[in-house]
Amino acid sequence: MxxxxxxxxxxxxxxxxxxxxxxxxxxxxxxxxxxxxxxxxxxxxxxxxxxxxxxxxxxxxxxxxxxxxxxxxxxxxxxxxxxxxxxxxxxxxxxxxxxxxxxxxxxxxxxxxxxxxxEEYNMRIEEGETKNYAESYQFYELAITDTTDPKFDDVVVIPKELLEKGAAIQHPKLPFRVVPKAFFSNINLGRRSDEPTAPPSPATTGFGPNFVATPIAFNYKPDALNIPAAYVELAGPEGTLGTWLTVYIPPQMMTMPPQTFSTPDGHTWKIALRPQRAYKPYALTLLKFSHDVYAGTDIPKNFSSRIRLATPDGRDDHEVLIYMNNPLRYAGLTFFQSGYDGDHTTVLQVVRNPGxxxxxxxxxxxxxxxxxxxxxxxxxxxxxxxxxxxxxxx
Amino acid sequence: MFPRSFRLFLLALPLVFVACREAKVASYRVPKEKDPEMTPVAATTADSTPPAVGPFMQAAGAGGGMAATPVATASGPGLGWTAPAHWVAKTASAMRKATYAVPGNGAGADGDFSVTAFPSDVGGELANVNRWRGQVKQEPLTEADLAKAVTRIEQNGLRIAYVDVGGGDGPTARMLGAIVPYAGSTWFFKLGPASSALIAREKPAFEEFLKSLKPAASP
Structure with a gap:
């Protein structure tokens, strides 16, 4: 040796x-x-x-x-x-x-x-709602959706890392270039009418010009809310289509109006910042959500979700009850009952952990x-x- | 044991593997979605009850238990009020500044009155009023309609925007809501959704409550 x-x-x-x-x-x-x-x-x-x-x-x-x-x-x-x-x-x-x-x-x-x-995602489903995707807790993406087809949405998603890099993005499915101008991991969002002295918005279209997005430090605390935002310009062959302010605010806080536009080829589009989505070849429908609290408090005692799981081909179509320590295991994923939002919305934690x-x-x-x-x-x-x-x- | 340079080389070797998660643009086709952004009606009791998570749930997931969807409530100076005597105060949670049970007394199930506060303006009046309208199955308003729907009260230096939405039959047909910007945050006061009878009966009490609002520090 x-x-x-x-x-x-x-x-x-x-x-x-x-x-x-x-x-x-x-x-x-x-x-x-x-x-x-x-x-x-x-x-x-x-x-x-x-x-x-x-x-x-x-x-x-x-x-x-x-x-x-x-x-x-x-x-x-x-x-x-x-x-x-x-x-x-x-x-x-x-x-x-x-x-x-x-x-x-x-x-x-x-x-x-x-x-x-x-992988760790979550699914927030309201009673009667059907969802076929889970959402990331920590990653965001810019979704540009071609909404022209009455039956389908064609979506192009750009992860936040590329928005941070700022390099222009040309995708074959988009008739324009996407030019990320700025990405903020957390902002304070105020109405421009309340802050008349704020500097002019980089946004030129959508709801952006009416708001003041002030970047603030990212809050790492587990119960903190961060509002990510990005300024994005769309540049067509004949010039700019405008600069949008895209913001993600959790739906339990509020709903921002959708930002839509059309291109000269007659297509209609929607642009939005959202948590990264993982689509599934099956869908979950929340049939009934129940929860009890300890008497005299708001502390949850138990909660359960009656879910219908169905695949588009009809091969699987059954009801399951998900509750504490009784998760649904399906297709390599585990769906835990993790929380709720009001009396009619469940929050499931979706985990893939092969090990x-x-x-x-x-x-x-x-x-x-x-x-x-x-x-x-x-x-x-x-x-x-x-x-x-x-x-x-x- | 062996030369230092060799050991340093070995220890530095993993630097080769330091790499970032590669981010790529992706595209796909999905069946037409009823996007929550386009349906503010779908937001349910959003402002008042963000996802609650019991501490015991942390142990439930073998793959890690970070189940809490992060939600911040506003901190900083608060508001004070006097609640009607027949409203039963319940324990405030981390998400709610206050909760009261409003007895049904023959007008259906008990009503829920909540006080919450969030940083910044939380999207403004129109979005929040429309979200509340959605909760009682009403169509969203336009900015022009909003002025007619909102009652404005100036009270103890506070600008209170107050709405009465919904109506008709059903256990969750109507609600009262008030939006109060204060010290960089927005406070939400909400009664319902509950039966129309209960809301009609409690409306004067709700208005009295609003008139009692004042910055907590003031006498």
Missing amino acids: NATVRQFRDFFVSLRLTVVLLGLSIILIFAATLDQVNLGVWAVQQKYFQTFFVLWKFGEVPVPIFPGGYFVGGLLFVNLIAAHVYRFKLTWRKAGIFLTHLGVILLLLGELFSGLMQ WVLPYIACILMAVGLVVQFGIHLTGFFRKRRAAAVPAAA
């Missing part, structure tokens, strides 16, 4: 590396827990754990300042595997240790799968491993005592 390969091997199988990585994990988790007060749980997961490095912004330049969850977890994973491969000896005496470490490996893999593949079962298996393996290992030592201990007692008795 040449020197370089040996160096690699020694590095990855070393117990010192394990200890360093565990130490780094402790610091990482501690810092993330403290920072959760400022950032909330979503942002903390992304900043500290679902990343190779924790980045710190010096001005506009992000600089890595600490290894992130993927880095520490990834190295720990490699370290664990390498150490086992290197030191592996098939013996019953170490069966418990193998099982425990297999559990740890599965736990790390489960976290990786969850981080990479988990959800791994932590359970991992915990069972680790528990069994520890019991086995302890049992092996205990029987060995008893055997030694008995062996020592026999000569003494003799």
Whole structure:
């Protein structure tokens, strides 16, 4: 074995590396827990754990300042595997240790799968309403919809990252270019009539000119409301079609009027900023929503949604009752009863987590491993005592 | 164990994998949607009861329990009032500044009176009045109609816009609502939707309530 390969091997199988990585994990988790007060749980997961490095912004330049969850977890994973491969000896005496470490490996893999593949959306459905899409909690998109066809909507969606970049977007389904002028993650929206001294709006059409959108700091607190907004210009071959202010305000707060326009080719369009949507090949209809509160309070005691789930081809068409700890599992998704809005609107949390079962298996393996290992030592201990007692008795 | 440069190289290796989620423009065709933006009627009891989430729900999801749809209520200076004696105060929640149960007493089920406040102007009078109209199955108004529908009260330095919407039969046919801009926030006072009989009976009490509104700090 040449020197370089040996160096690699020694590095990855070393117990010192394990200890360093565990130490780094402790610091990482501690810092993330403290920072959760400022950032909330979503942002903390992304900043500290679902990343190779924790980045710190010096001005506009992000600089890595600490290894992130993927880095520490990834190295720990490699370290664990390498150490086992290197030191592996098939013996019953170490069966418990193998099982425990297999559990740890599965736990790390489960976290990786969850981080990479988990999707978390929500569905807000009113009684009698049918929905075939879920909405993101945290990502937004600009939807430009061709509403000309009486039966269908042709939608082009532009994720907020592209709105932030600001580069002009030309899509084959749009007879105009989309030029993002500005994106704000949170604004204060006021009426222009109430703020006559406000600077003129960049918006030239739609409801934008009547409003004053003042950018404010993004509020990371879990119960905070942020109102994202974007100024977007649409530029046709014969010149600009105007600049719109697009704003997303949650429907439970208020409804903004739709912004529509038409192009010279006779098509009618709608432009709106909205939470990113994930369309499904089936639809949910809320038949009945029920909820009780604890007497004398507004604290929810229980709530349930009677849902009809139907696919367009009629293959699936059945009713289900979703309530606390009794989610609907369908097509790889889990629909939890997560909240409500008034007496007739349900809020379901929609989660896809293909790795959800791994932590359970991992915990069972680790528990069994520890019991086995302890049992092996205990029987060995008893055997030694008995062996020592026999000569003494003799 | 081995040269420092080698260790540094190994530790820097994951930088190669640092990449952002690639954002792409997408397009698709969907059956014509009744967009909530085009149907303010669909907004239900939006201002008064944002999604409530019990603390126990956090544990329900094996895949993570961030179930709370974020909703902010206005903070800062508040309003004070005197409620009619027969309205029963209920515990205020994080989302509501106050809640009262208005006894039905033969005029159908108990009515719900709520006080909420949100930052900024929350879309303005027209959008909110139309949303309320939607809740009692009324067509939206135009800006020109709004002036006729709104009663304006100037009280203790507050500009109160007050509407009585709906009517007819049914347990949720009519409601009273008032919008009060104050200190950068908008306060909403809402009774109903409830039966027309209950609203008609409680209308004088509701108006008395509005007349009692004042900035909380003032004597």
